Amino acid sequence: GAVVSQHPSWVICKSGTSVKIECRSLDFQATTMFWYRQFPKQSLMLMATSNEGSKATYEQGVEKDKFLINHASLTLSTLTVTSAHPEDSSFYICSAAGAGATYEQYFGPGTRLTVT
Amino acid sequence: SQQGEEDPQALSIQEGENATMNCSYKTSINNLQWYRQNSGRGLVHLILIRSNEREKHSGRLRVTLDTSKKSSSLLITASRAADTASYFCATRRISSGSARQLTFGSGTQLTVLP
Numbered sequence: 001g002a003v004v005s006q007h008p009s010w011v012i013c014k015s016g017t018s019v020k021i022e023c024r025s026l027d028f029q030a031t032t033m034f035w036y037r038q039f040p041k042q043s044l045m046l047m048a049t050s051n052e053g054s055k056a057t058y059e060q061g062v063e064k065d066k067f068l069i070n071h072a073s074l075t076l077s078t079l080t081v082t083s084a085h086p087e088d089s090s091f092y093i094c095s096a097a098g099a100g101a102t103y104e105q106y107f108g109p110g111t112r113l114t115v116t
Numbered sequence: 117s118q119q120g121e122e123d124p125q126a127l128s129i130q131e132g133e134n135a136t137m138n139c140s141y142k143t144s145i146n147n148l149q150w151y152r153q154n155s156g157r158g159l160v161h162l163i164l165i166r167s168n169e170r171e172k173h174s175g176r177l178r179v180t181l182d183t184s185k186k187s188s189s190l191l192i193t194a195s196r197a198a199d200t201a202s203y204f205c206a207t208r209r210i211s212s213g214s215a216r217q218l219t220f221g222s223g224t225q226l227t228v229l230p
Contacts, residue, residue, distance in 0.1 A: 006158075032216060043204060044159075044220045093158055097216045105218060107151075109158035 002028045004096050006108035013084055014116055021079045021111045023094030029074040030096035034105060035067075038091040050077055074098075084115040122205060122221040130229050135192045137224040139205030140185075146208045148181055149218070150190050153202045162190075162203075197230045 003026040013019050023033060032051050036044040048064075050056035050071035058064045066088075068080040077096075081088055091112050095105035122139045129135050141148070147166045151159040165172045165181045165188065172179045178191040192199055202225050206218040 034217070041225075043222050046217060046219070049217060091156070095159075105216065106161075107159040110156070112156065 002026075002096075002098075002106040004030075004094065004106045004108040006092075006094055006111050008111060009109060010112040010114075012114045012116060015085055016083055018080055018082045019084055019113060021081075021092055021094075021113070023077045023079070023096065023108050025075050025096040025098065025106070028096075028098045028106075030077070030098045031074065032097045033071055033077040034095045034097075035069060035077075035079050036093045036095070038093060038110075040091075044093060047079075081113065084113070086115045089113055089115045122203075122224045124224060125222070126225045126227070128227040128229065129195055131195060131197055133195055133228075135195050135199070135226055135228070137190045137203050137226070139188045139190070139221045141188075141205075141207045141219075141221070142186065143207075143209050145183075148179075148188050149206045149208075150177075150179060150188075151204045151206060151220075153204065153223075155201075159204070192226075195226075195228045197228050199228045200226060202226070 005024045007022045034049050035047045037047050038044045046059050047062045048056045048058045048069050050069050052071050052074050056069035066082055071077040091110050093110040095107045097105045147164055149164045150162040152162055153159050163174045163179050165179050176193045181188045202223045204223045205221040
């Protein structure tokens, strides 16, 4: 089946710094990638949808200048949390969809971000 | 935004028993999917049921869909301790077109006691 990886799997950073999270589709071309955020014991909330080569579409309430998304290739999307604050601490999950994929989306294993 | 609600929020059963989780949603959908998430891990796709289907089986899983009531249920038969996880329903709205956006329910935390 299709595999999506995320790197890093966990990261701790200090307030005010920026953190980049990578999402890669390993064996298929992801024309669309999605970024979700999940707080403890809560559901996944869609943050943004990105199509390869174009600007991401952000969900209402998500600051696009704070959460920078780049989808420069069919196998890689990055999420950069800029000027991170403790309230940005969360589990970030990406998913990918592509032509020919069996399922709607394939999910990455997630990245645990802790901002101190 | 959250599309649906799931109940129960938490379910604890003995190994061997059946577990039933319900999901309700609000808008017309293209399909509904169920995912499983082990604590601190990513999501695993379990089953997809299209809006024109009423029931689907996959191994020990049985999913039903009632579009008139905008609800779905996931039944896990003969549960095992390894089934302990959070289960989420997710819907793809008809209006999402090619965007393939999914909206997740609130989830059910299932604990299967050995």
